[in-house]
Amino acid sequence: MAYAWAMVGTMGRGDASARAPESARFGLGLRAPHMADFLAGRPAVGWIEVHPENYLDNAPARARLLDLRRDYPLSLHCVGLSLGSADGLEPEHLASLRALADESEPFLVSGHLAWNTSGGVYMNDLLPLPYTEESLAVVIRNVAAAQEALGRRLLIENPSTYLRFRHSTVPEPEFIVEVARRTGAGLLCDVNNIYVTCANFDFDPVVYLDWLPAELVGELHVAGHFRGARGGRPLLIDDHASPVSNEVWALYRRAVGRFGLVPSLVEWDRNLPPLPTLLAEVLIAERMAARGQIEAEDLRARSPASAGGSRAGAS
Amino acid sequence: MLALRELQSAFRRAVLEGDSAAIAPIVVEDGLFADERIAINRSNVLASTAAALGDVYAAVARLVGERFFDHAAQEFVCAHPPTNACLNSYGAGFPDFLAGFAPGRALVYLADVARLEWRLHLAAIAPDVAALTPDRLAGLKPSEMPALTFRLKPWLGYLASPWPVDRIWLASRPGSAGDARVDLDSGGVRLEILRHGDVVTFRPLPAGVFAFRAALAEGSTLEAAAEAALGAERAFDFARAFAQLFRDGLPVGILGRETA
Numbered sequence: 001m002a003y004a005w006a007m008v009g010t011m012g013r014g015d016a017s018a019r020a021p022e023s024a025r026f027g028l029g030l031r032a033p034h035m036a037d038f039l040a041g042r043p044a045v046g047w048i049e050v051h052p053e054n055y056l057d058n059a060p061a062r063a064r065l066l067d068l069r070r071d072y073p074l075s076l077h078c079v080g081l082s083l084g085s086a087d088g089l090e091p092e093h094l095a096s097l098r099a100l101a102d103e104s105e106p107f108l109v110s111g112h113l114a115w116n117t118s119g120g121v122y123m124n125d126l127l128p129l130p131y132t133e134e135s136l137a138v139v140i141r142n143v144a145a146a147q148e149a150l151g152r153r154l155l156i157e158n159p160s161t162y163l164r165f166r167h168s169t170v171p172e173p174e175f176i177v178e179v180a181r182r183t184g185a186g187l188l189c190d191v192n193n194i195y196v197t198c199a200n201f202d203f204d205p206v207v208y209l210d211w212l213p214a215e216l217v218g219e220l221h222v223a224g225h226f227r228g229a230r231g232g233r234p235l236l237i238d239d240h241a242s243p244v245s246n247e248v249w250a251l252y253r254r255a256v257g258r259f260g261l262v263p264s265l266v267e268w269d270r271n272l273p274p275l276p277t278l279l280a281e282v283l284i285a286e287r288m289a290a291r292g293q294i295e296a297e298d299l300r301a302r303s304p305a306s307a308g309g310s311r312a313g314a315s
Numbered sequence: 316m317l318a319l320r321e322l323q324s325a326f327r328r329a330v331l332e333g334d335s336a337a338i339a340p341i342v343v344e345d346g347l348f349a350d351e352r353i354a355i356n357r358s359n360v361l362a363s364t365a366a367a368l369g370d371v372y373a374a375v376a377r378l379v380g381e382r383f384f385d386h387a388a389q390e391f392v393c394a395h396p397p398t399n400a401c402l403n404s405y406g407a408g409f410p411d412f413l414a415g416f417a418p419g420r421a422l423v424y425l426a427d428v429a430r431l432e433w434r435l436h437l438a439a440i441a442p443d444v445a446a447l448t449p450d451r452l453a454g455l456k457p458s459e460m461p462a463l464t465f466r467l468k469p470w471l472g473y474l475a476s477p478w479p480v481d482r483i484w485l486a487s488r489p490g491s492a493g494d495a496r497v498d499l500d501s502g503g504v505r506l507e508i509l510r511h512g513d514v515v516t517f518r519p520l521p522a523g524v525f526a527f528r529a530a531l532a533e534g535s536t537l538e539a540a541a542e543a544a545l546g547a548e549r550a551f552d553f554a555r556a557f558a559q560l561f562r563d564g565l566p567v568g569i570l571g572r573e574t575a
Contacts, residue, residue, distance in 0.1 A: 053400040059442035060513050080400020086320035093399055118323040122397040123330055124367070125359040127323075130341075134319050163352035164343045167316045201345070231346045237355065 024073040026286045028278055029267040035064055037275045042071055045282055049075035049265050056096045066104060075108035076101060083142045084115035084129040094149035101150055108219055110155040110188045113176050130165035131175045143183040155218045156180060157188035160196040160238030173211040186218035191252045196225050196236040205251055217259040222252050223267040240269035249288050256289045257296025330357045331393045361389045367402040368409060371436045374487040375429050387416055403440050407433060424478035431480050434472040434508045438515045441470040446564035461538035465531050466568035472508035473529035479504055523548030527556050
């Protein structure tokens with residue numbers, strides 16, 4: 001299992017399309033309502049990311065995506081892989097994804113540490129896993145199978161969660177790093193999800209972030225969340241319906257300081273504003289990344305020997 | 316402790332059937348009841364899937380109002396959940412569900428408006444295929460003609476309704492220039508759903524032509540389609556309708572009896 005990716009890596013597709021182009025630093029999650037604006041205006045963003053599930057059974061949308069692909073590096077962010085499903089992955093779905101990937105040559109392909117299929121039913125959310133040895137074996141098996149079926153390395157995204165299971169034994173950051181190490185997959189570090197999950201369970205998001213090894217992180221996400229409260233405690237919902245909060249930008253700056261200028265993406269899915277508002281968010285990400293690098297250098301200059309992690313806390 | 320497969324089945328029952336008996340005891344409460352925590356995921360699933368239905372069935376949603384629609388859509392999602400993540404293909408059964416949905420029974424035309432919207436949606440996401448030119452018929456013997464079947468454009472659709480669903484659909488559009496009031500007794504329609512480039516449209520057809528084309532679209536032989544058309548309209552002109560089918564660029568393939 002540990003060598004799954006090494007095997008996939010020899011399967012022989014050209015590597016050029018899989019490597020991040022130099023320009024692909026700050027990207028935007030492209031949603032259907034902005035497709036026409038993109039086609040007409042070709043706005044200046046470094047890359048685009050889409051949910052491939054929306055293009056598998058929609059021929060005209062797929063043609064428009066392939067048209068855009070000529071001008072933008074593309075990332076396929078799978079929301080329906082169900083990498084945590086005990087039932088395993090759906091071979092037909094994987095085959096459709098593979099065909100789209102072969103056609104569109106994405107430089108990144110990602111999925112989530114979550115599940116959404118059970119008993120032949122698909123539930124349109126990223127559902128939480130118990131973090132146990134059994135789950136670890138299931139996720140590792142599924143990630144390896146997905147990488148093999150897609151012929152590509154996957155990045156695995158940390159989820160936003162609202163509940164934990166009593167029998168979880170492994171902290172989430174340890175769990176996701178173990179999955180990556182044992183499958184050869186990389187990590188998609190969703191800074192907003194770290195913030196949301198840690199706020200909901202009273203963990204330190206900095207400790208979570210610092211647990212992730214820089215060499216595994218291949219992409220960063222930022223997005224807005226809804227800040228609610230229940231029983232005198234914060235309850236944050238990852239709804240992608242508002243601008244990125246200041247707290248998440250601060251965590252993002254720290255992420256860039258630790259992981260470098262890996263491709264960063266702004267996600268906005270509900271209450272979609274006009275495209276210029278989203279493009280402005282991408283520009284903010286660019287400025288925040290520059291600040292994050294400066295802050296990291298300052299920190300290093302002040303305390304040269306402060307590197308090194310404590311055990312991660314969130315489970 | 317539940318094995319992962321059982322845990323996921325139990326979670327599925329909590330989401331789709333509202334039955335959290337098996338899952339709640341293994342959720343850490345931590346300031347919130349287990350059911351409140353489960354309800355967050357449950358409402359994410361139901362609301363996002365209902366919203367996907369709302370994109371397809373926008374006219375139905377406007378006709379019944381947001382709250383009624385969400386209620387109906389979420390009941391449909393629980394009873395007939397998606398089987399995979401490609402939600403573009405989800406919701407074919409919603410018109411039939413609406414037809415049997417007691418709270419909407421007074422709106423007799425609602426299910427047929429939904430059927431029109433599903434047809435429009437299918438037309439929008441279908442691939443296009445190059446049209447057949449009439450010279451492909453040149454090599455065929457007259458005796459072969461009755462048994463021929465045709466493949467038509469993948470986006471083509473036919474819908475008949477006893478209600479004026481075309482005008483109801485138009486009137487329901489935001490900023491509509493259609494009739495503000497549609498007389499339900501003004502008669503039914505036979506509609507052909509077409510696509511020009513990326514633009515989906517529909518138009519009414521006379522009874523004979525409608526029966527002819529709808530039968531061909533369902534895979535009937537030319538002979539059977541002509542009979543259906545004559546049954547629907549005595550004055551049906553076969554030669555003219557057959558030529559018009561090709562002038563409209565609808566056939567994309569011809570199959571003989573042996574390959575049909």
